[in-house]
Amino acid sequence: MYKEYFGFNRYPFSKEIAGPDLFRSKDFIGWQEKMELLQKHGGLGVVWGVPGSGKSACLRWLRESLNHNRFRFYYLPDPPLSQNEFYRTVATAMALCPAGRRTANFRLLQEHIIDLARDKRITPIIVIDESQLLPQAVLEAVRLLLNFDIDSRDHAILLLCGQTELRRRLRLAVYEPLVQRIVAHYQFAGLQADEVEPYLRHRLALAGVQDQLFEPGAVQFITQVGKGVPRQIDVLAVRALSAAAVAKRKSVAQEHVQQAVAETLTTG
Numbered sequence: 510m511y512k513e514y515f516g517f518n519r520y521p522f523s524k525e526i527a528g529p530d531l532f533r534s535k536d537f538i539g540w541q542e543k544m545e546l547l548q549k550h551g552g553l554g555v556v557w558g559v560p561g562s563g564k565s566a567c568l569r570w571l572r573e574s575l576n577h578n579r580f581r582f583y584y585l586p587d588p589p590l591s592q593n594e595f596y597r598t599v600a601t602a603m604a605l606c607p608a609g610r611r612t613a614n615f616r617l618l619q620e621h622i623i624d625l626a627r628d629k630r631i632t633p634i635i636v637i638d639e640s641q642l643l644p645q646a647v648l649e650a651v652r653l654l655l656n657f658d659i660d661s662r663d664h665a666i667l668l669l670c671g672q673t674e675l676r677r678r679l680r681l682a683v684y685e686p687l688v689q690r691i692v693a694h695y696q697f698a699g700l701q702a703d704e705v706e707p708y709l710r711h712r713l714a715l716a717g718v719q720d721q722l723f724e725p726g727a728v729q730f731i732t733q734v735g736k737g738v739p740r741q742i743d744v745l746a747v748r749a750l751s752a753a754a755v756a757k758r759k760s761v762a763q764e765h766v767q768q769a770v771a772e773t774l775t776t777g
Contacts, residue, residue: 511747511754521716521750522743528570532711534704536697540567543693548580551632551663553655553690557641557675558697561740564670567697568636575634580666581625583635588642592650599635599654618654626664634666641671641678652687663692699737706732708739709746722750726763734770745769 512520531537540556547554558564572582583602589595596614600607605621607614625631637643637651657664669675676696679688700708706728710721723731727749735742746761748769753761 511750514754515718515722515750517713518717519715520747521712521718522747524566524743526566526715528573530715531566531570532704532708534563534700534708536563536699537567537570540695540697543695544571547666547668547693548632550692551666552692553651553687554666554668555640555675555679555691555694556668556670556697557673557695559673559699559738561738562697562699563739564697565638566739568638568670571634579631581631581633583633585635585637586639588637588639589647590644592646595647595650596654602635603633615650615654619657622665623657632664632666634668636668636670638670639672640669641674643669645683648684648687652690655690700735700739700742701737702732705735705737705742708742712743712746722753722759723761724763727761727766730763730766730770734766748772 511517543554543556556564556567568584572584575582581603583599585598585602589598593611593614596611596618597607600614600618600621603618603621605617608617622633625633643651651667651669655663655665655667673696678684706721706723709723709728709731713720713722723746731742731745731749735745745766749761749765752765752768756765758765
């Protein structure tokens with residue numbers, strides 16, 4: 510209802526947003542810089558943040574922004590639970606035929622990655638999402654897979670992406686050999702308080718409305734309740750727009766955000 514009422518040409522806070530359309534927040538720029546470093550040097554990267562902080566959107570941007578003559582992107586949405594499952598999952602993603610034994614799959618992957626690097630000048634980027642759930646044995650497999658030419662070169666990029674629990678785990682002494690391999694790491698902090706208003710305006714503009722529909726009081730309340738988490742801010746914005754549309758208002762007031770908060774707490 511609110512889409513037609515306010516004249517949007519698409520839903521302004523949908524998750525379906527192209528990489529080039531992402532809001533250039535301080536978080537996004539920081540992530541961009543770390544990924545440029547990782548693409549230049551190869552090796553291991555680690556990123557973490559609370560749920561809804563923008564990790565998935567930035568991963569989509571990374572995939573879309575790559576030079577496909579130099580990189581290939583492989584995404585593992587579900588963390589493998591054993592070393593052989595890890596090797597087999599990556600091999601399948603690379604369109605290889607995995608073997609039954611773990612050691613054979615390890616050799617298969619390393620030989621394929623070396624072939625890509627030496628013969629085709631292509632660096633694979635392997636992303637493991639929800640990495641905070643990876644068993645210790647799989648994290649060890651990650652370290653071993655990145656060992657090329659007696660540990661003298663980085664022919665691949667492996668990116669561990671997870672929630673804040675991932676950072677806590679990697680501080681344990683048992684993971685020190687893996688941590689020493691980290692080339693770039695980044696923590697998603699969410700939107701800063703002074704970024705919420707331009708973020709809302711940006712999303713409205715992408716949907717065809719140039720006016721700032723959110724009144725200052727509404728922006729302030731969204732900033733307070735959303736705590737900088739883009740997903741929470743998006744949910745609040747959608748429900749506040751709906752409340753304003755039902756009330757036949759031309760803009761979103763603080764009372765509509767308060768109604769959205771009450772609805773969120775009630776429905777989850």
